[in-house]
Amino acid sequence: MRLLLNILLFLAVTHLYSQNTLKGLVLDNDTSTPLTYANIYFTDLEKGTTTDDLGNFTINNLPSGNYKVVISILGYETKAINVNVPNLQYIEIRLDASAIEMEDIIISTPFHKLQSENVMKVERASVKDLNANGAINLIDGISNIAGVESVTTGLSIGKPVIRGLSANRVLVYTQGVRLENQQFGGEHGLGVSSSGVESVEVIKGPASLLYGSDALGGVLYLNPEKFAAEGTSKGDLGGNYFSNTQGFNTGAGYKASENNFKFLFRGNLSEHSDYNTSDYRVTNTRFREQDFKAGIGYQENSFKTDFRYNVNHSKLGIPEEIGEQSTLKTPLLPFQDITNHVFSSKTTIFLNASKLDINLGYIYNDRKEFEDEHHHDEEEHEDEHLEEHEEEHHEEHEEEHHEEHEFLEAALQMKLKTANYDIKYTLPELGKFETIIGVQGMHQVNTNYGEEQLIPDATTNDFGVMGTSHIHFNNLDIQLGARYDNRKINVVSGLNRDFNSFNGALGIKTNLSQNLTARFNFASGFRAPNLAELTSDGIHHASNRYEVGNSDLNNEQNFQWDLALEYKNEHVEFFANGFYNKVNDYIYLSPNGAITNNTPVYDYIQNDAKLYGGEVGLHIHPHPIHWLHIESSFETVTGKQDNDNYLPLIPANSLSNVLRVEFERPWLNNAYAFVKLASTFNQNNVGIFETTTDGYNLLSAGFGGSFSLFKNEATINISGTNLTNKTYINHLSRLKPDGIFNMGRNISIGLNYQL
Incomplete structure (x- = not known):
């Protein structure tokens, strides 16, 4: 090599x-x-x-x-x-x-084609559109994408769920590199700000051929904002206000391109108090997030490269029960303090008929968690004093509470350092064949510094080699590929494991008629057990379980087929996607009947499982009133073990109906308005230790557009979610066992100004 x-x-x-x-x-x-x-x-x-x-x-x-x-x-x-x-x-x-919206190139697939040309069905959404629908943060926004949900702990902590699979079964890519930030934990969030992210792409299904281990369930691919066009510069500033949390997001950015060089930077600050239901505020769902992104690029002749850096610092409250009712924004104990640094470089060397892509990344994740029992007596007395006067002295309380946190000792601190590389060579086209070969790898070190340990000090090394081809025929496109991966896990305490896997993929796209396209994909994927599953031996306080790992666990290995049909004409678009996903050696927790320290003991064990379901959607834009759009979609997934027990954390069936209009006025450009009714059905197919959830309907609406302000463009968005202030519990909320409701009515106002 x-x-x-x-x-x-x-x-x-x-x-x-x-x-x-x-x-x-x-x-x-x-x-x-x-x-x-x-x-x-x-x-x-x-x-x-x-x-x-x-x-x-x-x-x-x-x-x-x-x-x-x-x-x-x-x-x-x-x-x-x-x-x-x-x-x-x-x-x-x-x-x-x-009348169909403009298409964009899909970056998460290897040959970078328009979705209409792609063999694999990929969902794509712009962050601008997600925010216009009232999304408070990125994890809130991606739940609006068909087939995607999120497991949440309040508002600030969430992780993507793709067709019923989540955590280490879904891989996240940001700035072109694999994001590693301890996704094994149920209360460990995504850790990425939507600021400086242009669009989101979702591969629904095994993508180990392209990305290796942990892409068994799919990939969430975050595209960073583009540099400025050659010879131009632009700046912007903006903000959003959210009535429910009395919170805000505010940020600014600038980018320019001149003489082969280009650069950009963007900063963002978000603060939110506890979210409100119609009955109470959910104590300690408050959070604060600071984010900074920068990039520099250079291009000359047949060489281009760019380097990007992102630092994200978040202080996130961990809700436990309904208690203090306030609109303060400084988290109470317990809380997480997380700093994530992402360094990435992307280089392309163009040859006459081929190219070489080299992507390198380094991620430094510093996770601290603070708990009540680590609060010193003197500080506890101060906290009681503050609570007595919080309504009279909000500002003083905030300031002293910030100072108080500075003297706390973290109960848990883990530093995860990950270096990865992704090198691909695109061969010259040979007749009808486009071909890419490549190698990928990762070196990762986890180190503990706190009194508690969830996972041990360990080193992980990955290496993978792959090849894939796209074959073009007159009315048929075929994509196929194969890959080999090796993962070595070395634990300081002495455990050493080797995991190997061969995987492949085959996809076919054909036009059954002038307006009807069919896609069929079959792929395998794998996931090596994570450190928690292999080595746990202690109480996991967030879940109230004593968890016992199993050092003999095997790879999870899955095989999934997808069938997608898509019909388009001048007036109507219709799609139907179906999938069946067989997962061998699915890893899960099961109680063994023992009690330790008044806590039930759970073992990590394996059993085969299957997931199946799909999405159906309709988009009507009648001629000649192309400004009117009627959109409807339904999605369903069922997950079961081979013993017929249902899998946990499977989203309920849902139906979405949207009426949207687009219009122009002399004083308002690119204007729109929408009304949305999202219906979630009862979820009675639950895991052994889960509770069922009732169905509910949520009404949303919004409008916006752009206008001239001081000779520059300004954009305004106003939207409302859960307008009827419905009390409900989402099945994927980790607050569900305590009967805590999700967020009530929220009105958001956003304004962006181009400098």
């Missing part, structure tokens, strides 16, 4: 390239009218421009090679074409009118 990399790098640095220019014209296909301000974007090069008043465009300084170009404009069908530079120097492009 080292010899191969040396040869590729030698080819890259010794090849001579010339700079080229591509000119073109973009027209309406029916009327031949030039299209103004159409976007022309080279996805691999991350270079683009827009057409002028006559529909013309020019892009300079293009290296020789084959590239994908995406052409998009509102009101027209997005088009992707392949161009060969310098063989092609002028092109005329014709677009068909369409």
Whole structure:
């Protein structure tokens, strides 16, 4: 492998390239009218421009090679074409009118195609749209994506659930690298801010072929915001207010590109008090999050690279019972104090007919948890004094409470340091074949510093090698691939385990008719047991269990098939997705009947399991009133062990209905308004130790648009969720056993201003 990399790098640095220019014209296909301000974007090069008043465009300084170009404009069908530079120097492009939203390139799949061209079905949503629907944070927003839910502990702590699988069975990618931040814990949240994230992509199903261990259930892929277009600069500032928590998100950013260099930075601050139900505030669901992102890029000839950095610091209250009723924002005990640093670099070297991608990452996660029993006597006295006067002296209470936290000793502190690499080589196209080969790896060290230990000091090393091909036929696309992985876990106490797995994937996409597309995918995935499952031997206070690990656990190995049908015409879109997921050696906790320290003892054991279900959706945009959109979707998943016991934490069936209008006014551009009714049904198919939950309906509504303010663009969004102030409990809430309701009515107001 080292010899191969040396040869590729030698080819890259010794090849001579010339700079080229591509000119073109973009027209309406029916009327031949030039299209103004159409976007022309080279996805691999991350270079683009827009057409002028006559529909013309020019892009300079293009290296020789084959590239994908995406052409998009509102009101027209997005088009992707392949161009060969310098063989092609002028092109005329014709677009068909369409009421369907503009498509984007899917980054989480290997060949970076439009979703309409993709063999694998991938859900995509822009963070801007999620926020416009009233999302308080990222984990709240992704629950609006079909097939995606979240396991939550209040508002601030949540982790994604993809078709019934969560925790270490779902992999998160941010800034192009694998995010590692102790996802084994039920009360360990996602730990990523939506600030500086442009869009979210969700692979629903095993993606071990692309990402290795822990992608057994799927992948949540977060795309960072793009750099500024060449020769431009822009800045913005904005904020959101949330009535329910009396909280806010506020941030600002700036980016510029000039003379082959580009840079950006963005900062964000969020603070929220305890969320309110119609009956009470849920004590200690308050939180504070600070986030900073920065990036610098360089591009010249056939080489481009960028480096990004993100630091996120969060102080998150851990709710236990209904107690203090206040709107203070400083968390009470117990709480988490988490700092996460993500360093990433992404480099592409373009050869004449191929390219080499090198992604490197380093993640430093410092997790501290503070508990009541570690509060010193003097500080407890001070806290009682503060509680007596909190309503009279809110500001003084906040200040003293901040100072008080500085003297606490963490009961639990873990530092997780992870270095990873992902190197892929895209071979020259051979006839109908596009092919990628690559290697991925990870070196990870976990170290404990607190009095308590959830998992031991240990080192984990991953190595994987993969290959995948996309084969094009006239009315058929096939994608296939294979991969081998090895994971070594070395625990300081002496446990050493080796896990190996071979996995593969096969996908087929075909057009059954002019408007009907079918996708069939079969894939396998795996997950090596995590440190908690292998080594636990103690009380897990957050779950009130004495957990006993099993050092002899095997890999979880799954096999899933998906069938997706999609129909589109000028007036209607319809989709139906079905899946069946067989998981061998599924790992779960089961009581053994013993009691230790007045706490029930649970063992980690394995049994085969299966999950099945799907999503169905309809989108009507009747002609000629394309400004009207009627959207409806239904999703269901069932999870069972082979002994017919139901799996825990399986989301209830749900139905979503949305009425949305889009309009323009002289004083308001890109305006919209929507009303949404989300219906969640009873969940009676529960695990042995779970309680059932009742169904409920939540009504939401909102509107927004952009307008000119002091000669710059401003955008406003106003939305309301749970408008009827319904009291309900989501089945995936970790506060469910205590009968604590989810959030009540919330009105959010957001304003963003372009500088």
